[in-house]
Amino acid sequence: xxxxxxxxxxxxxxxLDTPPEAAYDRFTSIAASVVGAPIxxxxxxxxxxxxxxxxxxxxxxxxxxxxxxxxxxxxxxxPWIIENAEADPRTAGHPLVTGAPGIRFYCGIPLLTGSGVxxxxxxxxxxxxxxxxxxxxxxxxxxxxxxxxxxxxxxAMNAALANYQAELVQREIREDHIxxxxxxxxxxxxxxxxxxxxxxxxxxxxxxxxxTYRTRLAERIEGLARTQDxxxxxxxxxxxxxxxxxxxxxxxxxxxxxxxxAGDPLLVRPAxxxxxxxxxxxxxANAKRYGxxxxxxxxxxxxxRRDRNPDCLRLFWREHGGPPVVVxxxxxxxxLLLERIVPQAMDGFGRVVFSPAGLGWQLEVxxxxxxx
Numbered sequence: 001x002x003x004x005x006x007x008x009x010x011x012x013x014x015x016l017d018t019p020p021e022a023a024y025d026r027f028t029s030i031a032a033s034v035v036g037a038p039i040x041x042x043x044x045x046x047x048x049x050x051x052x053x054x055x056x057x058x059x060x061x062x063x064x065x066x067x068x069x070x071x072x073x074x075x076x077x078x079p080w081i082i083e084n085a086e087a088d089p090r091t092a093g094h095p096l097v098t099g100a101p102g103i104r105f106y107c108g109i110p111l112l113t114g115s116g117v118x119x120x121x122x123x124x125x126x127x128x129x130x131x132x133x134x135x136x137x138x139x140x141x142x143x144x145x146x147x148x149x150x151x152x153x154x155x156a157m158n159a160a161l162a163n164y165q166a167e168l169v170q171r172e173i174r175e176d177h178i179x180x181x182x183x184x185x186x187x188x189x190x191x192x193x194x195x196x197x198x199x200x201x202x203x204x205x206x207x208x209x210x211x212t213y214r215t216r217l218a219e220r221i222e223g224l225a226r227t228q229d230x231x232x233x234x235x236x237x238x239x240x241x242x243x244x245x246x247x248x249x250x251x252x253x254x255x256x257x258x259x260x261x262a263g264d265p266l267l268v269r270p271a272x273x274x275x276x277x278x279x280x281x282x283x284x285a286n287a288k289r290y291g292x293x294x295x296x297x298x299x300x301x302x303x304x305r306r307d308r309n310p311d312c313l314r315l316f317w318r319e320h321g322g323p324p325v326v327v328x329x330x331x332x333x334x335x336l337l338l339e340r341i342v343p344q345a346m347d348g349f350g351r352v353v354f355s356p357a358g359l360g361w362q363l364e365v366x367x368x369x370x371x372x
Contacts, residue, residue, distance in 0.1 A: 007046070009115065010044060015151065024147065025054050027146060031122065031143050034139045034143070035136050037126045038125075039056060039125040040124045040125075042054040043068070043120045045074050049063065050062060050068035057125075058125075063096075069094070070108060073106075073121040074120055079107060079108065079141065081108075081137070083130065083132070084104055084129035085103055085104050085129075091106075102127050105125060105129055106124075107123060107124050107140060108124075109121060122140070122143065122147050124140065220282070223281025223282075226247045231270050237270075239267070239270070240266070241265075241276075241304065248281050249261075249284045251284065252287065253293055258293055258300060259300055260299060260301045262301075262303045263302075263303055263305065263315075264305070264306070268370055269369070271345070272365075275341075275346060276342070278337060279342045283300075292320055292359075298320060298321035298322040301316075302318075312364050312365070313370050314362065315365075317361040317362075325355060325357075327354045339352055343363060346369040346370060348364050348366065349363070349364045
């Protein structure tokens with residue numbers, strides 16, 4: 001492993017310059033007791049220094065890398081033992097030997113993590129020459145292994161905690177989204193109920209018989225439901241205008257040929273879709289009873305375009321091939337809906353035309369009120 005990769009891996013353990021911890025201090029105390037040495041270290045070899053995460057019998061928290069024994073120990077595959085550093089040619093001129101603290105004995109175990117990173121050494125030292133038994137080296141190796149295991153456990157625990165915290169954040173985001181959806185559902189439910197109550201009131205004011213009232217009200221509520229289904233399919237972002245037209249007219253047409261629709265693809269705001277859907281349902285139901293959709297040979301053309309000067313969205317409904325148009329002798333709810341309720345809800349203008357060739361309806365609204 002290259003040195004830069006090694007240092008980057010050590011940084012990932014988040015151990016450098018952290019406060020003393022009882023778990024690691026226990027390991028160094030055990031090592032000092034097992035070998036009977038006055039100094040014990042758990043050292044991490046950084047770029048230019050050797051930093052002691054835990055130490056017994058040594059006042060300094062770090063030493064220069066070039067002056068430390070642990071950097072040399074780390075490079076070995078097994079225990080690195082110096083019984084008399086003053087007489088050993090590998091260490092005779094070392095600053096820690098010729099000067100303070102006057103190290104003579106060193107026994108270190110290189111620390112190699114499960115991912116293959118050489119992070120430093122676990123060592124015992126003495127200021128007097130001495131030997132170390134195979135049993136003591138084995139015990140020291142076991143304690144060093146426990147140090148690495150503790151370190152890996154900390155890393156795993158931190159990763160699990162980070163994942164848990166990330167999951168909490170994601171859960172909070174999901175819950176916020178659900179709460180937002182619930183508020184939206186509550187708002188739309190109240191809005192729909194208001195519309196249904198308005199429909200019931202206006203239908204009751206204009207229809208003469210109970211049977212007609214039930215039929216008209218059921219048709220209008222079903223039309224409202226078709227629009228809401230379409231909006232829900234788009235996660236309440238709006239409704240595709242072409243699909244909205246097709247769904248509303250198809251319920252009253254003999255065949256698809258009776259609807260000829262043309263216009264640019266538009267995603268209509270939920271509120272605008274609700275009002276346009278109500279108008280289309282009313283026009284289609286009327287055409288089925290009295291107009292072009294009452295005959296298999298009749299048809300409806302529906303088109304829309306956006307004019308730039310002035311900026312206006314125009315929608316045109318025309319009936320063709322139906323019975324002669326009869327101008328009603330009174331203004332019913334449908335007429336009121338098409339010329340006042342729907343246009344005014346979108347700050348626009350609506351007009352019903354009773355032409356001999358077939359009934360027509362024109363809607364002009366600001367695009368910002370309609371286009372999602």
